[in-house]
Amino acid sequence: GSDRMWPKYAKGVDLESGGPSALYPGMIESSDLRWAFIRKIYTILTVQLALTAAVAAVVVSVKSVSHFFVSSSAGLGLYIFLIILPFILLCPLYIYRERHPVNLLLLGLFTLSISFAVGMSCAFTSGNIPTILFPLGKISVMIYGGLGALIFSGYIIYDTDNLIKRFTYDQYVWAAVSLYLDVINLIGEMKDWRGWDVEAGGAAAAGGASLYPNMMESPQLRWAFIRKVYTIVALQIVITIGVAAAINLIAPVRDFLLDRSTASFVAGVAIMILPFLGTYAKFQDRMDSFSSPIPCSMTVFDFASSNCSLEMETVMLPMMYFSERHPINFVLLLLFTVCIGFAVGLACTTRGGAAILEAATLTAAVVGGLTLYTFWAAKRGHDFSFLGPFLFAALLALTIFSLIQVLFPMGTVTTRVFGCISAVVFAGFIIYDTDNLIKRHSYDQYVCAAISLYLDIINLFLALLSTIED
Template identity: 30%
Template sequence: MTSKIDNPPPYEEALQVPKYGNYPHQPQHGSPLPPPPSYTPSPGMFPGPPGYWGQEGVYPRAGMWAAPGSSPTGLPTTIPTLSAGVPATNPGEMEDFLSTQWESTSIRHAFIRKVYLILAAQLAVTFSVVAVFAFVDPVRQFVIRYPGIYWASFVVYFVVYCILVCCKEPRRRFPWNFLLLGVFTLALSYMCGTISSYYDTKAIFIAMGITAVVCIAVTVFCFQTKVDFTSCGGFLCIAAVLLMIVGIVTAIVLSFQYVPWLHMLYAAIGAIVYTLFLVYNTQLLIGNRELAISPEEYVYGALSLYIDIVHIFLFILQISGAATE
C-alpha cells in the first residue's frame, strides 16, 4: 500500500504552476537525492494551442510561437513527406518517367506494325501459291503425281522451324532472319498448296473466307478484351497434347473405315485449339499482359501468328471439303 502523501496530485493542481521550482514536492527520506535532470522535448514535438504550451516545467518555454498557427522559431516551414527514405518527385523526374513510358509504347507499336507487315507478306505468298495450285490444273496434277516433293518440303519446314524457334541468333541477325523466314514460308506454302490440290475450289474459297473472318475477330478481341490469355500456357499445352492424341486415333480409325464423321470432329477440335493459340500469341504480341514478346523478336512473333493462321485454314479446309463432298 502507499500512503496518502505518496499519491500523485490531482489533475487540477498539476495544471497550475508548481510551487517547488519545476518539480512537485518530493518527501525526503534519509539523505537528500539530487534533482532529476530537466526534460525539455524538442521543439515542435507536441503540437498544440500556444497558450497550453506556454507553461513552465516539462513543456517548451513560452514565446516559442510568434502567433497562433505559425511555425516554431528556427524550424523549417516545409512539411515532411510520408515516404520515408524516398525523395519527393519533382516535375523533372515525372517528365522523365512519362517520356520513358511514351518511348516504350512507341517501340511496342512499331514492333506490332513490323510483325503484321511481315505476316501480311507471308500470307500473300501462301494464298497465292494455294490459288495457283487450285486453279492451274497441270500444277494440281503434278503435285498429286509426285508426293515426294511434299515430304521434302515438310522436312525443310520442320528443320527451319526448329532453327528459328531454338536459336535466337539466326532470327535476330539480318539477313539470316529474313532468309530463313523466306525459306520457311515457301516450304509451308508448298505444303498448303499440295493439300489444297485434293479439295474442290469451292471448299478452298470457303475455308479462306472463314479463316479471314476468324483472324479479324480474334485480333479485334485481343486488342479490346481485358482477359489475360497469356497465363493459360499450361491449358494450351494440354489442348495441344489432346489434339495430337485425337489425331493419332483418327488416323488409325480412318484407315479401317470406321466412324467417318471422326475426321470432321478432329478438324473442328484442331481449328478451336489453333484459334486459342492465335489469341495467346496475339496477346503476347500486344505486350500489356502478364507475358509479352520482346520487341527484338519480331521474326518469332510473325512466325507464331503465321503458323496459327495456316493451321486454322487447313483444319477449316478439311471441314468445308467434307461438307461439300
C-alpha cells in the same frame, strides 16, 4: 475545220464501233471489236482510278480517319483487315472474272480496298514494305523507288501488249485489274516519301495512350513493333496464297501431286515434312535462365508456338541461331514461308474452290474478330497468359491424335470433329499470341512473333478446311 480533223467522229459514229485500221501487223480478228474492248478496259480503269483518288483523298484529308487507324485497337484490326482484303478478293475475282455482274461487284470491292490502302499509305507512312523491314537512307530509298518505277513501267508495257493482242473479250475485268495494279504500284514507287514515319512512332500513335494498364514502355515503340509484325504476317499470307494458287492452277503440277505414283507420294511426303525438319521447341523459364531445346512432333495442323508459364518458340533449326540476326532471319523466314505455301497448296489440291474460299473467308473473319477482341481486352486489363498450359496440353493431344489418325485412318465424321476441335485450339492460340505481341515480345523478336501468328492463321485455315464439305 473540225469535220476535216475528225471526219469519222464528227458524223456521229459510235466510239465503241471501232475503226478499220489494224492494231498490229497480221491481225486476224476484227479491229472494230478489239478497239471496242480496249476502250471498255480504259473506261473501267478510269473509274477505278477516280474511285481510288476520291477514297484516298478522304482518308488523307479527314484526320480523324487516319487517327482512328493508328490510335485504337479497332482501327488497327481494321487496318490489318484492309491490307489482307485485296488478296482475299483476288481469289473470287479470278474465279468469277468472266461472270457478269458478279465480276464487276467484286471489282468494285477490290478497288475500294486498294483505295483505302493507298489512302493510308499517303496519310501516315513514309515508305513501303521493304523500307519498313530494311530501313534505308534517302539515297537508297530514291534508288529503290527508281528501280520499282522501272519494273512497273515494264509491267504497263507488258499488260498493254496483252490488252492489244491476247486478252479475250470476256476477260475485261482481269485486264482492267492488271493495268490498275500496274498504275497504283507505279504511283506508289514514284510518290514523295516524306511524312510521318510509322516505325519512328508519332503523335498519332501516342494519341491512343497505353495498350494496357500500367504500361511501362513507350506506346509509340510498341505500336511500331506491332505494325511491323503484322506487315510481315501479311506478306507471309500473300506468299502462301501465291505458292498454293500456283500449285492448284498449274495443271501439270496439280496432276503430278494427285497422281498415285511413287514419285508423287515421295514429293507429297517431302512437302509435308520439309517445313518441320529441324523444328525445335525451346522452353525458357521466365523465372531463371535455364533453357532446354526439346524436339517436337508435328502434323498438318500442329505447328504453332505456345507458352505455359514458359516461352516456347517454334522455328526452323537455323532460325534457332539467326532469329534475331538481320537480314539472315528474313531469308530463312522467306524459305520457311514458301515451304508452308507448298504444304498448304498440297492440302488444297483435293478440295473444291468453293470450300477453299469458304474456309479462307471464315479464317479472315475469325482472325480479325479475335485480334480486335484481344486488343480490346488488353486495354481493359485482361491477361491471357493463363491459356499457355491449356493450349500446350491441347496441342500435344492434337499431335498424338493426328499420328493415330495417320496410322489408323478414321471416318469423315471423326475428321470433321477433329477439325472443329483444332479450330478452337488455334483460335485460342491467336488470342494468346496476340496478347504476347502486345505485352511480352521484345522488339528484336519480330520474326518469332510473326511466325507464331502466321502459323496460328495457317493451322486455323487448314482446320476449318477439313470441316467443310465440298
